[in-house]
Amino acid sequence: MLTLADLFEALSGDSPPQARRRPITDAVIDSRRAIPGSLFIAIPGSRTDGHEYVADAFQRGASYALVERDVSGLPVVDLRKPDWMQEGKEFSPPYCLRVENTVRALQQTARFWRERMKHIKVVGITGSVGKSTTKEVTAGVLSERYRTLKNEGNFNNEIGLPLTLLRLSEGHQRAVLEMGFYVPGEIAFLCEIAKPHIGVVTNIGTVHAERAGSQEAIFEGKSELVQSLPADGIAILNQDDPWVRRMAERTQAHVFTYGLTPEADLWADHIEGLGLEGVRFRLHYKHDTLYLRVPMIGRHSVHTALRAAAVGLAEGLSWEEIVRGLRGGHAQLRLVAVRSASGALLLDDTYNASPASTLAALNLLEELEGHKIAVLGDMLELGPYERQGHEMVGVRAAQAADELITVGPRAHIIASAARSAGMPRRRIAEVEDTEEAIALLRDRLTENDVVLVKGSRSMHMETIVSALEAAE
DSSP: OOBHHHHHHHHHSOOOGGGGGOBOOOEESSGGGOOTTOEEEOOBOSSOBGGGGHHHHHHTTOOEEEESSOOTTSOEEETTSTTTHHHHTTOOSSEEEEOSOHHHHHHHHHHHHHHHTTTSEEEEEEOSSOHHHHHHHHHHHHTTTSOEEEOOTTOOSTTHHHHHHTTOOTTOOEEEEEOOOSSTTHHHHHHHHHOOSEEEEOOOOSTTHHHHOSHHHHHHHHHHHHHTSOTTOEEEEETTOHHHHGGGGGOSSEEEEEESSTTSSEEEEEEEEOGGGOEEEEEEETTEEEEEEESOOSTTHHHHHHHHHHHHHHTTOOHHHHHHHHTSSOOOOSOEEEEBTTSOEEEEOOSOOOHHHHHHHHHHHHHSOSEEEEEEEOOOSOGGGHHHHHHHHHHHHHHHOSEEEEESSTHHHHHHHHHHTTOOGGGEEEESSHHHHHHHHTTTOOTTEEEEEEOOGGGOTHHHHHHHBOOO
């Protein structure tokens, strides 16, 4: 466990002997998550300033806080001064540690601690779609043999990943870390801190094209993971994605491919979607053939299973351990099935949306029995691919759904493409916000209806599910 002495050494290169006795139980940026003995990092932001919550973090049990400025009424040890050790005396908590920049201090500490914990192998995961689910399933597989840490939720950026690394302890053997991409150089920076030995790339889509500029730019950014791997590392690449296949030329690590064709090292066929009951498929690796049924929703989940199995193979797990991990209790992260007050089945996939993830959700909708209604909102951050992405979704919605409700200005493109693909006009409704969608659905759903609700996070599509879901 990280101690106060480790924190001092990471930030200043020195530490008083008495600090070794003071463990740091956790590192948080949200004062509401502070626990006894934790470290609170006060991060100034455009909407809120963490310095305003230092006192609250201490009240909840935090022992220390990293700050950029003095906080009224709270003791401070200024690590910027050469004689800072004279200020702290016995360093009895709670008190603040003043640094030049709290985010950089967090990253510097995580880099220091990762070096201390270098016996732990790290698996890095990136891609446009499927990172979080792949992280969860991979961690579930590795946990069959190793004590494994994973980043929580979407702690996949320059703040969340260092926070995760500070939770490493001597007892851990593996860490599975999702790595997000927003700007060039970000994944390279995360890899410089985390030092992954295995890198998994899911796919290269058009998510964040608005910021990255093009699919080529996204490819370059995601390639930073495999470029960061050591020569004795392993790059696990999607054989079915031509962009990801190109990454084999960008890494010095051993390349291991997965996919749905025999050209891949690990591949699957005979895929059968079982709706909410999971998916069944046949898996091939060298001379081994296995028949599997896993509790993951949708045919696209086969790729997730292949990625996790590939990591298991790379880490020396037996097929028994891998299969047990794939069938284990990991959550189907993003898509949740609930019932409406009238008994309709609501597929809540409202965490976020891209063309690829929406097409996968529509594929699942098509597999299910009942009267199928797709409620689809705007997909954001697609940049030059905005029209193309929405049109692809509209064409697929016409094939997979009996009715379509679009929400938002961009989603009009979905409706137009669905009409062009042959969906009757009377089965398409276009609304501007979630309130209108709720009004359309609230009094007309029956137990025979299956309703997919999906859109970008800022569209707040989850309010539709909340309004329709049956009260417990």
